[in-house]
Amino acid sequence: MNRMSSLALTLFAFGAVLSGCAHDVEVMGRFGGPTNAVVGPDGLLYVSDGYYNSRIAVFTTDGVALREWGTKGYGRGQFNNPHGFAFLNDSTIIVADRDNGRLQLFSLDGALRTVWEGAEVGRPWAVAVTYDGQVVSIDGGDQDNNAPRGGIVILDSDGRVQCRFSGFGSMQGLLNEGHSVAVTDSGDIIVVDLQNKRLQRFNRLGPCEYVVDPSWGSIAEQIGFEPLGVAVKGSTVYVTQQKPFGGIFLLDLATGSKISEIAAGVVERAHSVSIDAEETLWVTDVYGDQVYRFSPSGDVLLTLGGK
Amino acid sequence: MMPRSLLTAALTTVLLLWTLTAQAGTDSTGFSISADLGFNSISSDLNISAVTLSSEIIASYRTSTSFSVVIDLGLAYCTSERSLDNVESSVVVGNSLVGAVWDVDVLSFLRDEQIGLSAGVPLATFPGNIPENRHVEFTYNNANSMRGWSAPYTWIMNVVPVIADIGGSLPFNEHLSADARLMPAFLYSVNRNPSQLTFAGTLGISVHLEDFTPRLSWSMFTTTSSIENNNYDQHSLCLGTDVSLGSTTGTLDLRMNLDAPNGVSVNAPKPFWGVLIGMRW
Numbered sequence: 001m002n003r004m005s006s007l008a009l010t011l012f013a014f015g016a017v018l019s020g021c022a023h024d025v026e027v028m029g030r031f032g033g034p035t036n037a038v039v040g041p042d043g044l045l046y047v048s049d050g051y052y053n054s055r056i057a058v059f060t061t062d063g064v065a066l067r068e069w070g071t072k073g074y075g076r077g078q079f080n081n082p083h084g085f086a087f088l089n090d091s092t093i094i095v096a097d098r099d100n101g102r103l104q105l106f107s108l109d110g111a112l113r114t115v116w117e118g119a120e121v122g123r124p125w126a127v128a129v130t131y132d133g134q135v136v137s138i139d140g141g142d143q144d145n146n147a148p149r150g151g152i153v154i155l156d157s158d159g160r161v162q163c164r165f166s167g168f169g170s171m172q173g174l175l176n177e178g179h180s181v182a183v184t185d186s187g188d189i190i191v192v193d194l195q196n197k198r199l200q201r202f203n204r205l206g207p208c209e210y211v212v213d214p215s216w217g218s219i220a221e222q223i224g225f226e227p228l229g230v231a232v233k234g235s236t237v238y239v240t241q242q243k244p245f246g247g248i249f250l251l252d253l254a255t256g257s258k259i260s261e262i263a264a265g266v267v268e269r270a271h272s273v274s275i276d277a278e279e280t281l282w283v284t285d286v287y288g289d290q291v292y293r294f295s296p297s298g299d300v301l302l303t304l305g306g307k
Numbered sequence: 308m309m310p311r312s313l314l315t316a317a318l319t320t321v322l323l324l325w326t327l328t329a330q331a332g333t334d335s336t337g338f339s340i341s342a343d344l345g346f347n348s349i350s351s352d353l354n355i356s357a358v359t360l361s362s363e364i365i366a367s368y369r370t371s372t373s374f375s376v377v378i379d380l381g382l383a384y385c386t387s388e389r390s391l392d393n394v395e396s397s398v399v400v401g402n403s404l405v406g407a408v409w410d411v412d413v414l415s416f417l418r419d420e421q422i423g424l425s426a427g428v429p430l431a432t433f434p435g436n437i438p439e440n441r442h443v444e445f446t447y448n449n450a451n452s453m454r455g456w457s458a459p460y461t462w463i464m465n466v467v468p469v470i471a472d473i474g475g476s477l478p479f480n481e482h483l484s485a486d487a488r489l490m491p492a493f494l495y496s497v498n499r500n501p502s503q504l505t506f507a508g509t510l511g512i513s514v515h516l517e518d519f520t521p522r523l524s525w526s527m528f529t530t531t532s533s534i535e536n537n538n539y540d541q542h543s544l545c546l547g548t549d550v551s552l553g554s555t556t557g558t559l560d561l562r563m564n565l566d567a568p569n570g571v572s573v574n575a576p577k578p579f580w581g582v583l584i585g586m587r588w
Contacts, residue, residue, distance in 0.1 A: 033537040052537040052567065072567065074445050075355030076389050101441040112354075122437050142440050143499035144433045144465070177499075195499075269535070287536040 028057055028065035031305040034284040035083050037291045039276035041090040042108055047284070047291055047304075048095060054079035056095065056110065061276070061293070063304050069110030074100060077112040084126040084180065084272070086135075088157060094135060096124035103127060103137060103159075116159035122149060126181040128189070133157045134207065136189055138178035141168060150175040152189060154208055163208040170196050173212035180272060182232040184253060190216070190230055190237060197226040199239065199256075219256040225249060229283075233275040240270030240283065248273060248281065248298070262298030341365045343558065343585030347453040349387075349577075357387035361450035363401070363461060367408070377425065379404035381461040385446035395438070397446040401461035402427035402468060416477065418484075423472035429497050431464045452569040453581025455543025455562040457509050457526035458490060465498035476513075486511045486524070503532040511545070520549035522560075542566040547583075558585040 033051025040046050044066065045059040054072035056079075059065055070079045083098035088105065092113060095104045102117035103124050122139030129135055134154055141149040150168040152175075155161050167174050176195035183189055187204035201216035220227050220239075229240040236259065237251040247264030251257065263283070271286035280301060281294040293302035342364045349357040361383035369375045381401025388394045406425020413420055431447055433440045444464065451462035460468040474488040490507040511524025528541040547560030560583040569579035 033535050050537075051535045052539075073355065074357070074387065074389075074441075077354055099441070099444070101437040117438060119436050119438065123441070142433055142437070144440075145498050147433065147435050149436070271535070 028068055029063075029305055031057075031284075031289040031291065033286050034271070034289065034291055034305065035081075035286060036085055036272040036274070037282040037284050038085065038087070038274040039282065040087055040093065040108060044108075045282065045291075046085065046093065048082040048085050050284070051081055051286060054082065056082065056085070056093070056106070058108075059304065061302075063302050067110065069106070076115055077104070077106075079104075083124075086127045086129045088129055088133070088135065094127050094129070096127045096137065098123060098125050098140070103135075103155075105159075114159065116155065118161075120161045120164055121153055121155075122151065124153075125177070125179055126191075128181045128183045130183050130187045130204075131185060132187065132207075134162070134187070135159075136181055136183055138175075138181050138191060139164075140175075140177050140179065140194075143177070148176075150178055152178070152181075152191065152202065152210075165210060166200075166202070166212075172214050172217055173200065173202075175200065180227075180229045182230045182237070184232050185234070188213075190232060192227045192230050192239070194228070194242075197221070197242075199227055199230065199237075201256075216256055219251065223249065223251075223258050229270060229272040231273045231275055233279070238273045238275060238281065240267070240273050242269070244268050244287070246270070248283065248294075262296075263292075263294050263300075264298075266294075266298075266300060267292060337369060339367045339369065339588060341367075341585060341587040343583045345450070345453045345581045345583040347449060347579070347581045354390045355387060357385060357445075357449070359383065359385040359446065359449040359453060361401075361453060361462075363454075373410040375408045375410075377404075377406050377408055377423070379406075379425070379461060381450070383446055383450035383462070385442070385449055387442070387445070395442045397439070397442045399443055399446050399450070400430045401447075401450070402429055402431050402463070402466070404428075404461060404468070404470065406470070406472070408472070414475070417475040418478055420475040421473070423470075423474075425468075425470045425472065427460055427466075427468040427470070429465065429467045431462060431466075432497070433465070448569065449579075452541075452564050452579045453562060454583065455526050455545055455564055455581070456507065456528040456541035457524075457543060457545065457562070458488075459505075459507055459528050459541075460490070460492055460494075463494065465500065466494040466496055466502075469493045469495065482515050484513050484515065486513055486522075501532050503530050505530045509545075518551045522547045522549070540566060541569070552586075554588070556587040558583070558587065560585075 031049045032053035035050045036048045047057045055068045055070035057068040080099035082095050084096040101123045105113040124137045125140030126138040137153040139151045148168040152166045153164045178191045179194040180192040189202040191200045193200050198220050201213040202210040226242040227239045228242045231238045235253045239249045247261040250259040267285045268287040271284045274282045279296045283292045291304040345361045347359045363381045365379045367375045367377045386396040404425045404427045408423040411420045447462050470492040477485045488509045492505050496502040507528045509526040513522045524545045526543045542565040545562045550557040562581045564579040
């Protein structure tokens with residue numbers, strides 16, 4: 001083989017490799033490990049996307065792509081695994097920027113407002129907002145055996161840490177990778193305790209006073225599932241499960257008893273669930289790179305994204 | 308950021324190795340050393356500026372004409388500043404890789420065939436808590452990305468790497484050769500992430516001129532386990548040259564990551580590049 005033909009062959013190989021590794025996921029409707037989907041106060045669907053992409057994407061509830069913001073990185077306004085989010089009020093979204101170890105606050109059109117971070121905040125895996133504007137952030141830890149960490153952080157609406165409780169462990173009231181969080185209308189906190197494969201409920205006694213409800217620690221085991229995502233609407237708790245293509249469990253908020261299981265066999269890995277004002281469910285499929293909208297009975301109404 | 312004793316030990320080792328370079332020779336037995344210094348700068352409109360330096364020193368002691376013991380040490384420094392932030396800085400040591408290399412002659416049409424086996428001391432770990440942990444993570448990731456993840460095991464966090472290393476060169480003629488290096492590894496996890504099999508490989512061409520050897524290569528890194536089913540494979544290109552400097556060889560490389568999370572694709576804003584200057588004695 002002469003020199004020129006060797007060079008041509010090599011360049012052809014490089015071209016083939018480059019075309020093969022080019023990802024087209026910047027197209028707005030293509031997700032890369034979506035982590036959460038919630039209808040915001042403006043009636044639009046916000047999607048945190050995700051493990052592979054690093055953005056917040058906004059759609060109408062009919063699935064029309066409107067806008068997006070965020071790129072992968074360490075800078076302010078960038079993301080490194082936006083793992084969850086919540087709306088602080090009608091104009092502010094709080095994003096749990098997990099691998100950058102911070103909460104980032106944006107206007108609903110994506111303008112960065114501020115960043116909350118530090119040792120007390122830890123590494124936020126999930127975030128929720130109570131009826132009176134307290135921010136509940138879950139420090140899921142660094143997955144570090146030498147310095148395991150976990151906990152629930154309560155911040156005021158200005159980002160000041162009010163208290164931090166729970167911790168790492170498997171005992172009642174402790175967490176081993178708090179993965180998802182929801183708050184009830186009365187401010188109680190329900191956390192998916194990922195590695196302990198259970199739900200934990202912390203009943204609110206005061207603005208920074210919580211007590212663990214021991215009966216909730218065994219609910220998932222009793223029903224026979226391993227929780228992954230959680231949401232609360234009214235008197236119902238919605239829980240997705242780690243099992244591939246597992247359904248969504250509806251539990252009674254008062255007792256924890258199972259009401260029903262819906263949408264079984266549809267979502268490969270239902271990372272999160274939320275419920276909008278129309279009582280429809282939004283579920284992210286972190287494996288299938290999709291966002292589903294389900295009717296209250298579990299029928300698929302809309303699918304966004306896909307491999 | 309990291310235990311002071313660890314930093315002292317790393318620096319002492321580096322100084323020792325630099326001292327040994329004075330004795331390095333070209334005999335069939337004895338020390339040979341290669342060292343490089345990599346540089347990357349991020350300065351963008353995305354509210355961050357950062358400078359990362361990383362150095363790798365590979366010391367080899369040839370005990371016979373075909374067998375060498377090798378130690379690979381890494382040290383990286385990163386300083387970054389985000390708007391509204393104080394400056395964050397980290398100094399980190401890479402996993403120290405210790406191994407053996409055999410020169411072999413299995414395929415007659417190849418030259419410089421080598422087979423190696425090494426294992427790493429897991430020094431690339433978290434220092435303790437946020438916010439130090441995340442900046443250390445950023446530093447290790449930058450150190451690896453500026454090198455195109457071409458020989459990534461020095462910089463992968465929280466693992467004990469056990470690495471096989473196979474390399475060789477296919478000469479087309481006196482001036483042109485194709486080069487390949489394959490580095491499958493088992494990464495034994497020392498944190499809560501799963502252990503995994505990984506594969507790093509480099510394919511390239513070299514043009515052998517009198518005093519220069521320009522090179523163009525493609526490197527890739529892939530893992531058997533993903534996080535939530537997402538693909539974190541890395542691809543990079545390297546354009547570089549070796550320069551003959553008498554008894555030593557200088558190297559100059561420009562590396563460019565091509566793939567997420569540090570490359571041109573997905574919604575990463577800019578390609579991640581690195582310039583590496585090295586010497587081999």
